[in-house]
Amino acid sequence: MVAAGAAASLGLGMTACGSDSAQQGPADKANLIMTIWGSDNDTKTYQQRADAYTATHPGVKVTVKNIPVENYDQQVDTMIAGGSSPDIIEVNGTDGPALASRNVLVDLGPKIQSSGLKPEDTVDAARVKGYSLKGKQFALPDRGGNLVFYYNKTMFDKAGVPLPKAGWTWDQFTEAAQKLTIVQGGKTVQYGVAIDDWPNAVQSVVRSFGGTLLNDSLDAPAVDSAAYRKGLQTYNDLATKLKVSPTLKDYADFGQNVNRDALFAQGKTAMIWAGLWDIPDFVKQGLSFGIVPPPSGAAGNPTMLAFGTGLAVGARSKNQDAAWEVVRYMFSPDGQRPIVTNQEDVPSAKALLSEWEKGLPSGVTYDELAKASDQVFPDQTPPQINQIEKQVQQDLYPFFTGSATVDQATSTAASHIKGILAGN
């Protein structure tokens, strides 16, 4: 293993010396490579969008390369290090900053300015900001979506609990969760809510209590702040104190790969924090459910972490101008439309949201979420976000499994974050 790692690093080392001269090709004639991850539908949708550009710009052809998600980062790294950088690179909130901080993504800022594009007119400003690092715009938002809150209508009706809606408070939520938890013979047969240590949900809940992982300038931890601790404790109390959610130990009893989504799909929990991508699966299960903004720890705070992907231009691409034009087209509502028509995902373009809503299964509406679009917040993304998120999840794990207090766990995390930010 050690030798294999060394071998791999060496192989990359030798090729990293390859040329990356800035000989740039013309914008109207190029064969571009675009890397993405995901399903066949993803490949089809991106290719369709690319071909739509080719239809009006016959000199530019785009080949969409779908890389298995578990190797995506490594393979893109290898392509870049090997001197054949993709021209257009699909990125998300964690791998984008990791690439941008290593200077292999083009700063789109000047291109945006010289072309007169105003990204905020097409997409929420918070979302655009999610793809910037130290004042450089390393990608434009592409697919959208954010964390939302699901509830099982059948269970709510049966328990006579009013359905959740935008602006509901944490107290209303816990009250509902208690009413929806059913214990029979000492065994919980239905949970009010199913929580775990999924970082996206943790971040969203804690944010609604005013807590963030890092300070605003992203150069120090804030994970040990009072607000963060209160949010985290209140969240986990759902499982350990109120017992309206399974604990991590309970999940271990349910079996491998049984997570909150699976519990909701099986009709064993009334509520979950989850992504919009679960909708088709829950429809398939024949559930009657709704989506709303999550409950908030304090009124006015954001509650929903922005998800989605962005499109970046490789700084070692030989066809940056052509690649930028394609990205610019794909960013436009017209360029994004196949995301909706193929039911691939949520588009980031505001103008397409109503079209996207029409594709929702009957009975599911986006009305409550539309009222709360100001509650969407972007992830904090310093270049080391990947390492920080992994470290924090590891440090909070003893808290979620009951062997550390919230103060201990968050202090450990804070010390680790300091080390990571200092480059240790």
Added chain:
Amino acid sequence: MKGTLSGRKREAIAFYLFMLPWIVGIVFLYAVPLVASLVLSFTNWDLFNSPQWVGLRNYTNLLTGEGTSFWLALRNTAYYAVVLVPLNLALSVAFALLLNQPIILRRWFRTAFYLPSTIPVVAVVMLWSWLLAPSGVINSILKLVGIGGPAWLVDPAWVKNGLIIMGVWQLGGGVVLFLAALQSIPRHLYEATMLDGAGAWRQFRAITVPMLSPIILFNLVNGIIGALQVFTQVYVVTQGHNAGALMMVPFLYDNAFEFNKMGYASAIAVLFFVMIMLLTLIVLRWSRRWVYYEGEVT
């Protein structure tokens, strides 16, 4: 005879030709990367931009930097190896002895004991995460005798023990080696000691153990290296979330391939390599006192 090679020369050429694939392999796949790792460990390298020389900084960060996980990974890995390796050795010898007896269904038992080591690690993890679940089979059995079992693969304080149990279950490979070695011990040695009045324990101490000692050494060295480099089961069980099971190689892997800290990861590799090397040397030196090679005494 002009134009033809002497037999000796021809043999030498054949030797090098046959060795060539191996030599090429060891130079390019081991020696060069090894040296490259050593050099890289004194640099910061993000894979894309040219490495920057930082001297010993990776090492000082690793050993004394704020929030370093190196010592945790080392402690966890050492615990895993210190418990698993002797346990595996003792049990492998014990099972080999039992399976060498003329018991009924002997062939069946031999197969049964070997079978677990043929199962892919991921399947093993699936099986054991079910057996070792907080209310799983093992804890239900423990409950019958009044013991409240731990959350084996969840609780950071217990997850290493859970991984050790999985490791012990897969000891079949060692058993097979010991079984083969047991069968090659000449019967007359036992007969001779029997005539001298030695009991079973004495025979085990004076004949079986010395005759098995080369295989014990082999299993010991391989066991130590294997245990220290544990990777897959840790990754599948904890997905890297459980600091109680943060082991050395996953720690290295994350830094290299997830966090793009190639220099830092190389420093881990170098330190780890030196440790394994030293440990192996100590074991080999120590083995002179207890390993008995039949060929050496005539």
